[in-house]
Amino acid sequence: MKKLILASSSPRRAELLKQIGLDFEIRAGNVDETPLPGLSPPELVRCLAEKKAAAVARQLNDGIVIAADTVVVWQGQVLGKPLDEDEAFAMLSRLQGSVHEVFTGIALAGARSGKSLVGHEQTRVFFRAIGEDEIRRYVAGGEPLDKAGAYGAQGRGAVFIKRLEGCYTNVVGLPLARLSLMLKEFGINVL
16 A cells, blocks of 8 residues: 555544544644635645645655644634634634534645645534533633644533534544545545
């Protein structure tokens, strides 16, 4: 199998790749992730994922780089990772009792071939009503601080989710069904 490189330091993305049996190296690129004005959420995550993949691919002689970027969108507002506990509390207060979308952009880049492929996934997430005290306890536990939208669907944040429309692993940060189809275009079959 061709060498795979995950251009991310996200433990969740690494776990998802391990879950489907992929062997890979981790090499996070140093890319400015400041949201670009004027881009729609799908355009934004695709652009950032592509920048990450290209940055890492330029450092390599061989292999296929996998990069991703995830944002949460609530009422048209992009919610990235919270800067601190206060921002995490504010994000969760907005999301509670409502519906939001999670967008993840995926980019693959062949280090030697220069071939690249970019896609994205969208999932609707329905949150139950959450009391202020619950939000404070969740934030105090530290889980929300490194996650877009200030919650982890694969962790304790799962208790806030009433239902999903779309791909669950997209909400975690890497839509595996879409990724497997993209890898096929690089000659890699997951199964």
